[in-house]
Amino acid sequence: MLYREAGQFRTSYADDARIFPLALDKYFFVAMLAFAFIVIPNVASQYWLTALLIPWLIFSLVALGQNILTGYAGQLSLGSAGFMAVGAFACYNFMLRIEGMPFLVAIVLSGLSAAGVGILFGLPSLRIRGLYLAVATLASQFFIVWTLDKFGWFKNYDPSGVITAQPIVILGYTFNTAAEKYVVVLGVVSVLALAAKNMVRSNVGRSWMAVRDMDVAAEVIGFRLMYTKLLAFAISSFYCGIAGALFAFAYLGTVEPSAFSIDMSFRILFMIIIGGVASILGSFLGAGFILLLPIFLSLLFHLVFGTSVDQSVLSALELIVFGVLIIVFLIVEPHGLARLWQITKERLRLWPFPH
């Protein structure tokens, strides 16, 4: 590291409980955030914003939701994309049916709707665990997408099945360009990521981890299982729902059930495996990795094989590399990229000295 922690002592419990115990870490983070809010929207190109940064932030948010449920509370879920769909359609309908609905309120309401659905589909978790639960959450995925597809009311009886999302208007200002949408997404994600970080550091997070590590034992020492598990489902779905609304409004520009397929649920799961299970930073790293991997691979393949390669061959190769990477990560580093970052930091802390 460029700096050391020498001389910075934690002399009180408050000091010990800080997010950034080191002053330089804090300054660095604030500077990074300022850079993301002020510099990037002004300098980043259209492609960078629409194809990389906005989806990255949105998927980081979903990965946070998935990580809260799977990483911290230990409830394996394969239905995140379904909850995203709930959020997207809830947001569309709130905007459509309530005159003058502010966008930010609609976003929060769509998160709450997703949370409600999440609690409903989280109910089986009270009786089953592990693999059985994973299959049960698949039900939510299929059922939600089917419901949104079949009942015309959700789509406002639009025959095409692809609905154009309403414009994002906050306090009378319309966020049209990619840079403006980016700022909205970044704002929402920053607030929710901070909230998530604080949740997992506090008693809520500790109760989740207790349930994850051994639910019977957690119950014995006084955690209410039902409350804890359903809270994890609700908050996770809340994050997924908001991410779904942002995905439809700030990224796709359309609202359609088919965007939220089972495939997406798997990708979200992989984000947290590769990024790091039970890690806030890992959610961001994993989302970036999974998003960048296909882009990087197609660049690489074009470089190696030239441009003449069949697209289907490329996508097959991509699948293989993707699968192999997941297996390799599980074998070599089950704690993911976040752990690798931590190890690197530890090494750099001592560098260039051996001990």
Added chain:
Amino acid sequence: MASVQVFLEVLIVGLLSGVMYSLVALGFVLIYKASSVFNFAQGAMVFFAALTFVGFIELGAPFWLSLALTVGTMILLGMATEKFVLRPLVNQHEITLLMATIGLTFVIEGLAQLVWGVDVRRIDLGIKDVPIDWVADNTGMLISQLDLFAALIAGTLVAVLAVLFSRTKVGRALRAVADDHAAALSVGIPLQRIWGIVWAVAGVVALVAGMLWGARSGVQFALVFVALKALPVLIIGGFTSIPGVIVAGLIVGAAEKLAEFYVGPMVGGGTETWFPYVLAILFLLVRPEGLFGEKIIRRV
């Protein structure tokens, strides 16, 4: 009278399609019993096996040679999976193992498409997917020959597996491993070879399922998603019970067809995509361990 006849017809069609689910679920159970791995890649294996078989046929190999080659391929695939994916992950949490098999799913799907292309293929088993005349004439019900054939094959397969499990040395070893890994290891059963065998057998079961399914709807990527329907079958039947998945497969098949026929028109159809899962959830609330599963007792 007509409504009873229609009910029976839907029921029988459902039961027969349930046989297909049972076949896929059978592969899951074999692996789960022996190694506590929930093999999510079973669906991909079904797809891969069917595609490989068609691929060999298209290369001009005769039916039996293709079959033999595909069986060989599936055995190799199973052994390789055991060696390169599961052995390094021994003693990991079962959810980690599940995620590894999801990764494996991607590898197998990619491999299948890379080697054999993405076109929809047809499998010709010499059995036509047409109603049996005799049944149609006498009762007025349309029952496909292919479905009946599939049911017969499935029955034979289960019988063969039952004999394999109960009468052979390998079968005894398999049951010992399923019962208690550590104890089996300590009496000298080669654990890793047994796991390899189980994966190979699951591969062969996948081939049978893939051929029958391919004959019905063509060999295509969608097989992977149809195979996901084996999951609710597993839940209802219990993860460790072979008779369980057979019965559960029939229940799921019949229930989803009946639901689609009677409830479907009221809600716009397409209930088949989610009905089995909801059925499984309802089932879980009543009997979390499945029809024939072992009662789970948890201690602190």
